[in-house]
Amino acid sequence: xxxxxxxxxxxxxxxxxxxxxxxxxxxTLIFGxxxxxxxxxxxxxxxGAFSAALIAGLTGSFWLALLASLSGAAIAxxxxxxxxIRRLYRRDHLDQVLATxxxxxxxxxxxxxxxxxxxxxxxxPENLNGTLPILDDIIYSKYRLFIIFMGLLxxxxxxxxxxxxxxxxxIRAGQNDRQMISALGVDISKLYTIVFALGAxxxxxxxxxxxxxxxxxVGMGEPILILAFVVIxxxxxxxxxxxxxxxxxxxxxxxxxxxxLPELLKIFMEPASATSVGSSIGSMLIYILMALILIIKxxxxxxxx
Amino acid sequence: xxxEKIFNKWILVFLFLIPVLGFIFEEPYYITLTTxxxxxxxxxxxxxxxxxxxxxxxxxxxxxxxxxxxxxxILSFHDxxxxxxxxxxxxxxxxxxxxxxxxIVILSSAFLALIIGLLxxxxxxxxxxxxxxxxAQMLYFFAISWPNYGGEDGLSIYMRNSLPMINTMDPLTxxxxxLCWLLIVIFISAKLINSSFGMAFQAIKQNEERVKSVxxxxxxxxxxxxxxxxxITGLAGSLxxxxxxxxxxxVLNWQMSGEIMxxxxxxxxxxxxGPLVGAAFFIVLEQTLGGYTxxxxxxxxxxxxxxxxxxxxxxxxxFEKKLKYEK
Numbered sequence: 001x002x003x004x005x006x007x008x009x010x011x012x013x014x015x016x017x018x019x020x021x022x023x024x025x026x027x028t029l030i031f032g033x034x035x036x037x038x039x040x041x042x043x044x045x046x047x048g049a050f051s052a053a054l055i056a057g058l059t060g061s062f063w064l065a066l067l068a069s070l071s072g073a074a075i076a077x078x079x080x081x082x083x084x085i086r087r088l089y090r091r092d093h094l095d096q097v098l099a100t101x102x103x104x105x106x107x108x109x110x111x112x113x114x115x116x117x118x119x120x121x122x123x124x125p126e127n128l129n130g131t132l133p134i135l136d137d138i139i140y141s142k143y144r145l146f147i148i149f150m151g152l153l154x155x156x157x158x159x160x161x162x163x164x165x166x167x168x169x170x171i172r173a174g175q176n177d178r179q180m181i182s183a184l185g186v187d188i189s190k191l192y193t194i195v196f197a198l199g200a201x202x203x204x205x206x207x208x209x210x211x212x213x214x215x216x217x218v219g220m221g222e223p224i225l226i227l228a229f230v231v232i233x234x235x236x237x238x239x240x241x242x243x244x245x246x247x248x249x250x251x252x253x254x255x256x257x258x259x260x261l262p263e264l265l266k267i268f269m270e271p272a273s274a275t276s277v278g279s280s281i282g283s284m285l286i287y288i289l290m291a292l293i294l295i296i297k298x299x300x301x302x303x304x305x
Numbered sequence: 306x307x308x309e310k311i312f313n314k315w316i317l318v319f320l321f322l323i324p325v326l327g328f329i330f331e332e333p334y335y336i337t338l339t340t341x342x343x344x345x346x347x348x349x350x351x352x353x354x355x356x357x358x359x360x361x362x363x364x365x366x367x368x369x370x371x372x373x374x375x376x377x378x379i380l381s382f383h384d385x386x387x388x389x390x391x392x393x394x395x396x397x398x399x400x401x402x403x404x405x406x407x408x409i410v411i412l413s414s415a416f417l418a419l420i421i422g423l424l425x426x427x428x429x430x431x432x433x434x435x436x437x438x439x440x441a442q443m444l445y446f447f448a449i450s451w452p453n454y455g456g457e458d459g460l461s462i463y464m465r466n467s468l469p470m471i472n473t474m475d476p477l478t479x480x481x482x483x484l485c486w487l488l489i490v491i492f493i494s495a496k497l498i499n500s501s502f503g504m505a506f507q508a509i510k511q512n513e514e515r516v517k518s519v520x521x522x523x524x525x526x527x528x529x530x531x532x533x534x535x536x537i538t539g540l541a542g543s544l545x546x547x548x549x550x551x552x553x554x555x556v557l558n559w560q561m562s563g564e565i566m567x568x569x570x571x572x573x574x575x576x577x578x579g580p581l582v583g584a585a586f587f588i589v590l591e592q593t594l595g596g597y598t599x600x601x602x603x604x605x606x607x608x609x610x611x612x613x614x615x616x617x618x619x620x621x622x623x624f625e626k627k628l629k630y631e632k
Contacts (some may be wrong), residue, residue, distance in 0.1 A: 037431050087614055093431055094362050097611045098570055105606030111602050206553045226442055226559060228433045237431055280450040287443035291424055294436060298428045 004138055009259050010252060015144045018151025021226035022242040024235070025158060026199025032087050032238030033174040033195050037096050039238020040080070040103035041203055041219025041228065048073040049211035049220060050111055053120040062125040062299025066208055073204020077197040085196060086189065104222070109227035119217035122208065147209050154202065155244055162240065171195060175238060180224045226255025227254075230290050245301065250286050257285035309621060313578045320487075324480045330569075337477040341587045344544045345484045347490050348534050349568035354494060356566065357575035358503070359530045360510030365421065366439030368444050369535040371557030372417050373542025379454055380406050380464045401466045401545025403473070403482075407545060414539025415532050418584065422531035426524060438532045439561055448554040459553025466547055473547070483544050487581070490537055495577060497533070506530045533617040538565070538593030567609065573619025574626070582620050 027041050049156065051072025056065035087094050124143045131139040162168040171192055173181040182188040184276065214220070231250050235242025262278025269277065293301065320343065327335035339579070348370055355361040383390050383399025390397045400406060425436045454460045465473045473479050497503045505526050508516045514534030517523050546552045555561070567579075592607070594601035612619075 031431065037434065040389075084610060084614070093434060094356070094570075094574075095613050095617075097362065097364065097434060098566065101567070102606040102609035102613065106604075106610065109600040109603035109606065110349075113603065177630075222559070226438065230439055233432060233439070241469055251319045274427070276452050280447050283446040283450045284443045287439050287446075290436070291438055295424060296430060298432065299331045 005217065005259075006256075007135075007138055007283045008140065009255050011140055011144065011148070011254035012052045013252030014248060015148050015151075015251070015253055017248040018148050018155075019206045019210055020224070020227055020231050020251055021151055021155060021244055021247035024231040024247055025240055026202045026237070027156075027228050028232045028238055028240060028243045029171070029195055030199045031232070033171055035178075036085065036089060037093055037100070037201075038085070039100035039225065040107065040201065041096060041227030043104055043107040044073045044077060044200040044203040045207035045221035045224060046111060047076045047107070047207070047212075048201075049122070049207035049216040050115060050120070050206035052211060053122050053216045056122055057120075062123065062128075062212075065122065069204045069208030070201045073207070074201035075203075077200025078193055080200075081193050082195040089192070108218050111203040115218075115220065119215035120211075121215055122212040124212050150205075150209065154205075158240060161162050162185065167194070167278065171217070180248065182208055227286070230286055234290050234293050234298055236300030239300070242300055242302035245256065249289070253287050253289055254282075258282040261285070309576070311571035312621070316578055318583060320484060324477055326426065328477050333476045336480050338588060340476070340480045340483050340548055341545075342588050343480070343487050343582070344541050344548060345565070345568060345587070346581035346586035347483075347487055347544070348538045348541035349572070349584055350487075350490050350494055350577070351534045351541065351581050352565050352575075353534075353569045353575065354497070355531050355534035356569055357497060357579070358510065359506040359527060361426075361527060361531060361534075363425075363436050363437045363531070363534070364434045364559070364562050364566070364606070365441035367438070367557050367559065367561035368421065368437075368441040369414045369418060369538040370542035370545070370561060370565065371441075371444060371448065371552075371554070373414050373449065373539030374546040374556050375454070375542075376410050376413050376539075376551040377406050377543040377546040378460045379571050380409065381466050382454065382460055382485045383466075385463065399417070401464065403466045403468050403547070406466055407540070410534055410539055410543040414542075417539070418532040418535025419528070420447055421535070423527045426458075426527050438559055438562065441557060442559060445554055445557040445559070448557050455553070457554060458508050459551055459555075461551050462546070463550060465550055472592065479548070481486075483548075486540065486544065490540075491577060494537075496576070502526070502529070571609070571612065571620060574618065576621050579619055579621055586620060 016087040023041065023045060026044075027038060030036050030038050030041075048069035052065035052069040055068035056062060059065075080103065084099065088099055091099075118119055128143045128146050130142055130201075132142045132145060133139045134145075160168075162171060170181060173186070174188070174191060174195075178188065181191075203221075205226075210224075211220070227250060231246040232243055233246075234249065235244075235246030257284075260277065262275045265274035265278045268274070297303070307423035320339065324339050326334040327333065327339070343446060344408045348366070350365065351369070352366045355363050379390070380399045381401045385399070388399070390399060400409075421437065421440045425433055425440065428436055448454075449457050465479065467473055468482070470477060471482075473482065489529075491631040498507070505516060505521050511521050515522050516526075542556065545556065568587060570583065571586050572579030572581065587605075590605060591601060594604050598604075616622075
């Protein structure tokens, strides 16, 4: 019984982790290439989810909705990059933090204005509803497996993009030496816009996919944004590999910790207090993990020192 | 600079006048609003020491604000229920005396700032921003999931904590208590900034390597600034709980950290009165725009972005320049 529960929770953790990866990959790319700390990344998650809900409401197709989340967030990303973000690359981190904090207020209220304060719902398509038996006696939600699959697909896609394509070469060059690649004739501001839009669209896709299991509402992006920050701090800012490993680590620790810490504490304590202490510590676990990693390696697991 | 000093005097005059006028015309709401400005101003002045003067971009000052608030709330809660807070290793009961609560708030915020500072100051730049944010979130989630003190719903304390021979429930009296704290905090900050220690932490903002090279242990200096900064913000949190007679995890939320930061930036970074002006501007904006539209934060966001992109140095500097050109 416990081993089945454990396996299920492990899969939940991995599923959560792959979604975190979609968020943190964009965040870490944007930081690595442009040196920008973008608090408004969670807003693209929200914009993606709302675009998907809008299109799903109009057409009834989940796949078109996913496409809409990608393109909606990308379009918003391009607009915001050109209007505002572009002016922030040369500023210090404090200005970036504040300007993107202000952007969150602007975008959240803007979306609330357009869509109202009530949450919207996105339906999971018929053929992904229900469960799938994996291994002998373990059944697991098809949709969550689909999310894991999509996450892995995109991680592979990103890997190919970064290592095998011309754009990837430019992105890596941009991470190493910004001045040099603009001196070599690469249109750096176009590259920045593309990277920003890429990050935004990944966040948007994550928003739409999670929006289908939870609800689509204003402010949905911020909790996951902060987790994505934890991920990239653990993984090392600027490293996509770090983001992948950090995501899975955070996703699994969080899910497993919340479920099993109260159980574990019941061995030592009375059940009632074990539940409350366990769930409190469980919700803090990833932050404790981050603090520990930073004490051992202040620049994260794969960060440049 | 001289003009700014005159302006600062006017701020203090206003701070005396507005609530008194509110009292005379029987508009206690304005007294409460001004009290809020003063308390948030204190929180901002605390952050300004670390952020404005020493360049430590803490995105987690809500942790101290919330801790100060919760310590106040919990002490008072236990006093009302006459329950012990804990009976081991020594017997500890609650209290609703501000004179007892304040020292405990100050010590506990300083202790929290010491721990967070010791860990976070190992990192710099973006890592520092994010790790301070993460520590604040850690407390936030703890406050939400810990059921004893209301969890997500927060904790009400029915009676404002008391001072001997003073009726703190009277809005004007409570306002002047807060104003006293504001003056003390401004006085301490001014002394600090102009001391040799102050020179050291302001120099660290400019160039930490050089400060190191003249033999100053910059880590200790930064840690001390961070502790003082966190303590002041913690004290503001305590007053805030007393003002509202309510504390909830929302004051620990990262948006609170952002707002305290906004006070500092709106008013003018590394200016003694900056956070106070910023907090006043924020509250005025909330009250006026909030009256017209539910989406006032949209406009706040817009103003902030424009400020950061084009003005960059805060309200006080705008005022200063304008007067200089007029001469």
